[in-house]
Amino acid sequence: MSDQAAERHETAGGAAGTPPPAVRVEGLWKRFGQQIAVAGIDLVLPSGRFIGLVGPNGAGKTTTLSMVTGLLRPDHGRVEVAGHDVWRDPAAVKARIGVLPEGLRLFERLSGRELLAYTGRLRGLPGDEVDRRAAQLLDVLDLAGAQHKLVVDYSTGMRKKIGLAAALLHNPDVLFLDEPFEGVDPVSAQTIRGVLERYTGSGATVVFSSHVMELVESLCDWVAVMAAGQIRAHGPLEQVRGEAPSLQAAFLELVGAQGRDEAGHTLDWLGGGAAGGSGGSGGGR
Numbered sequence: 001m002s003d004q005a006a007e008r009h010e011t012a013g014g015a016a017g018t019p020p021p022a023v024r025v026e027g028l029w030k031r032f033g034q035q036i037a038v039a040g041i042d043l044v045l046p047s048g049r050f051i052g053l054v055g056p057n058g059a060g061k062t063t064t065l066s067m068v069t070g071l072l073r074p075d076h077g078r079v080e081v082a083g084h085d086v087w088r089d090p091a092a093v094k095a096r097i098g099v100l101p102e103g104l105r106l107f108e109r110l111s112g113r114e115l116l117a118y119t120g121r122l123r124g125l126p127g128d129e130v131d132r133r134a135a136q137l138l139d140v141l142d143l144a145g146a147q148h149k150l151v152v153d154y155s156t157g158m159r160k161k162i163g164l165a166a167a168l169l170h171n172p173d174v175l176f177l178d179e180p181f182e183g184v185d186p187v188s189a190q191t192i193r194g195v196l197e198r199y200t201g202s203g204a205t206v207v208f209s210s211h212v213m214e215l216v217e218s219l220c221d222w223v224a225v226m227a228a229g230q231i232r233a234h235g236p237l238e239q240v241r242g243e244a245p246s247l248q249a250a251f252l253e254l255v256g257a258q259g260r261d262e263a264g265h266t267l268d269w270l271g272g273g274a275a276g277g278s279g280g281s282g283g284g285r
């Protein structure tokens with residue numbers, strides 16, 4: 001175990017020296033009007049793992065992550081992060097987590113460097129330590145050349161990377177990322193991946209949501225599958241994949257989506273060779 005890992009282990013340690021789970025969720029519900037987004041989930045996510053939360057569009061992943069990170073109040077249920085209740089002890093939780101939410105809002109009129117300086121001071125870090133960490137993060141994430149550019153002028157991938165740097169600056173125990181690789185080119189994705197692997201190697205936990213099964217399969221050692229507001233499966237990757245040839249195949253089976261492409265036959269007008277494509281009341285090309 002590295003020094004950093006040992007330190008995390010000690011500080012997070014319970015009575016017997018075992019860290020509490022990264023996340024413990026009990027009976028979590030959220031409804032928006034008639035729409036039940038999260039339907040009473042129970043989930044324990046172990047610490048020190050690279051965890052993927054996967055599910056189809058509208059499964060409830062973002063709603064769940066928002067409630068777990070204290071951004072959205074649940075209708076019912078409890079959430080603990082690193083042994084602290086998210087809603088009763090928010091300051092303790094916020095000190096221990098980093099969050100890269102979906103549709104990240106940043107201070108657009110700051111440069112990347114200023115954004116990190118501001119974030120670091122908000123986190124209570126001394127100025128010289130913020131400078132040191134910010135310089136390293138900007139360098140590793142390949143943003144050093146753009147550090148004095150305003151965030152408003154950053155590309156989608158650069159925004160993800162500066163958001164990630166801000167989320168990592170205080171060296172949190174648990175990092176929550178909602179679709180961190182969306183809109184990110186393969187080179188930047190590889191860079192982000194390297195940073196996250198190094199981070200989990202120190203004993204920290206990453207929880208990230210994604211639709212991209214290949215990515216989850218190659219990165220994560222623990223997976224939770226959500227569909228229709230419920231957890232359909234969770235556990236070590238190999239266990240969730242079971243006998244299926246890939247996580248993608250296991251996922252399709254778990255969310256009941258096999259054969260969905262057969263619905264394509266109803267789109268018989270679509271494509272150049274469609275027979276009778278100009279049928280109907282003048283609807284052809």
Ligand SMILES: Nc1ncnc2c1ncn2[C@@H]1O[C@H](COP(=O)(O)OP(=O)(O)OP(=O)(O)O)[C@@H](O)[C@H]1O
Pocket residue numbers: 032035036037055056057058059060061062063064211
């Ligand atoms: N603020 C809101 N108001 C109304 N309905 C909402 C709101 N947020 C989410 N929902 C609904 O809750 C359900 C779950 O949405 P959520 O965004 O959590 O899913 P998701 O798994 O993150 O989906 P995606 O992968 O498409 O981002 C969806 O039916 C969505 O329309």
